[in-house]
Amino acid sequence: MTVLDFPHPRPTLADVARAAGVSSATASRVLNGFPQVRAQTRRQVEQAVRSLGYVRQRAARAGEEPRTGTVAVVLCEDGPRLFSDPFFGRVMGGIHHEFTAAGVQVVVLMMPAADQATTFRYLGGGHVDGALFVSTHTRYTTELSRAELPLVSAGRPMVPDPARYTYVDVDNRGGAVAAVRRLQAAGRRRITTVAGPKDMAPGRDRLAGYVAAMGGAGVVDPGSVVHGDFGQVSGEHAMRRLLDRRPDLDAVFVASDVMALGVLRALRRAGRRVPDDVAVIGFDNSPVSRATDPPLTTVSQPIEALGARSAAELLAVIDGTAGQPRRVVLGTTLVVRQSG
Numbered sequence: 001m002t003v004l005d006f007p008h009p010r011p012t013l014a015d016v017a018r019a020a021g022v023s024s025a026t027a028s029r030v031l032n033g034f035p036q037v038r039a040q041t042r043r044q045v046e047q048a049v050r051s052l053g054y055v056r057q058r059a060a061r062a063g064e065e066p067r068t069g070t071v072a073v074v075l076c077e078d079g080p081r082l083f084s085d086p087f088f089g090r091v092m093g094g095i096h097h098e099f100t101a102a103g104v105q106v107v108v109l110m111m112p113a114a115d116q117a118t119t120f121r122y123l124g125g126g127h128v129d130g131a132l133f134v135s136t137h138t139r140y141t142t143e144l145s146r147a148e149l150p151l152v153s154a155g156r157p158m159v160p161d162p163a164r165y166t167y168v169d170v171d172n173r174g175g176a177v178a179a180v181r182r183l184q185a186a187g188r189r190r191i192t193t194v195a196g197p198k199d200m201a202p203g204r205d206r207l208a209g210y211v212a213a214m215g216g217a218g219v220v221d222p223g224s225v226v227h228g229d230f231g232q233v234s235g236e237h238a239m240r241r242l243l244d245r246r247p248d249l250d251a252v253f254v255a256s257d258v259m260a261l262g263v264l265r266a267l268r269r270a271g272r273r274v275p276d277d278v279a280v281i282g283f284d285n286s287p288v289s290r291a292t293d294p295p296l297t298t299v300s301q302p303i304e305a306l307g308a309r310s311a312a313e314l315l316a317v318i319d320g321t322a323g324q325p326r327r328v329v330l331g332t333t334l335v336v337r338q339s340g
Contacts, residue, residue: 011052012124014148019048070105071314072123072131078112081231085258086286087303091134091154094307102315116143123149130318132310133157138199150317154310156201166317168310168328172202172283175299175332176209179253179281182297183340184213188251188279192224194238194263196255203227206255206283224249228259235262243270250278251340257282257289257298264292264339279340294338301332 017027022041030045048054073095075082082088092108099106107128111119120143123131130150138158144151144165153167183191193210196203207225214220223245228234235254239262242249254260260282264274272278274294282289285300309328316322 011054012121012148014124015052015121016045016048016054019052020044068127068129069103070107070128071099071318072107072109072128074109074111074119074123074131074133076111076133076135076137079110081229082110084232085230085256086288087256087284088134090286090303091307094304094309095132095134095154095311096307097304098308098311098315102311104315120147123147130314132314134307134310135200137197150314152310152314152317154306156205158199158201163327164325166313166322166325166327168306168313168330169201170301170306170330171332172205172301173209173212175283175301175334176206176253176255177213178332178334179283179297179299180210180213182334182336183251183253183279183281186251186279186340190224190246190249191251191253192242192246192249193226194235194242194252194254194259195225195227196259197229198227203230203255210253221246228255228262230256230259232258232262232265235259236266237262239263239266240270243267243272252278252280254280254282257284257286257296260296260298261288261292264296275338275340281334281340285335289335289337292339297337297340298335299332300335302330305330 017023020027021044026041027045030042073092075088096106109119124147128149130152132152132154134154136153136155136158144157144159151165153165155167156162156169157165157167159165180191191214193207195207195210198204211220224242226238226241228238235258238259239252242252243266252263254263260280263280267274267278274280280296282296282298285298289296289298309330313322313326313328
């Protein structure tokens with residue numbers, strides 16, 4: 001559900017295209033007066049415009065004030081994770097700081113999978129000048145490709161052609177490599193991982209880093225990998241499965257600190273000492289990592305900077321100063337504590 005409800009959203013160019021049975025590009029050519037369009041196609045688009053009551057919105061030009069002065073931040077998750085994972089509060093802090101400094105109003109939308117069509121209709125209705133997406137999944141691929149307003153993603157967008165979009169990411173793969181190499185340097189040889197979701201870029205990239213550090217896809221034991229959903233309960237369940245599969249494991253790289261809480265709980269219940277029997281390294285350097293027993297070694301990612309830079313990139317896209325889509329990757333660092 002969205003945080004705010006906006007009934008009767010304005011029809012978008014995508015709606016016109018669907019009603020006319022043509023592509024959005026063809027509908028745009030008709031509305032812009034291009035001559036290389038068949039007469040029948042032109043009539044279909046014009047009829048769709050009249051029947052839907054579509055009104056074209058003038059795009060903002062470089063140097064002009066935004067058309068509405070409002071942007072949307074779209075959180076692509078269900079409520080439970082939004083309110084339980086400290087990542088979202090931290091990234092929103094960076095986003096809010098940047099937009100506030102620019103004098104831009106922010107509308108926050110929650111978009112679980114069931115509400116994506118409604119959310120994209122709102123975004124295309126002229127209410128906002130652009131949208132910043134946080135925590136995208138592969139299930140949003142179709143709607144993202146249809147969106148016709150300035151978009152930026154905080155994190156690599158889960159679409160087949162991410163180069164089409166400006167996005168700000170962190171070095172998830174490099175951070176995972178550093179974590180696994182620390183475990184290897186400490187003499188750990190049976191290193192497992194609780195990986196993130198398969199349909200999210202951080203889950204995939206952190207797993208890719210684990211695989212690279214372990215020597216490549218042909219070397220990694222599939223039984224040493226279990227996926228979670230970045231939540232604490234999934235981390236505990238994943239750790240139990242790893243202990244069943246590989247009872248002699250001596251280390252685990254966990255793709256988030258919140259999942260690591262569940263991992264530590266499962267190890268404690270199994271009578272395994274951390275780090276004596278099993279070393280544990282997490283990812284995020286969230287506040288919980290300093291309060292675990294023992295304190296958690298983790299990969300620190302600049303979450304507030306991720307939010308602020310993503311917001312700045314969206315403002316640049318809106319005012320026309322960004323040029324071509326940009327790919328920004330922020331660095332990560334390993335924070336060594338007592339768990340691994």
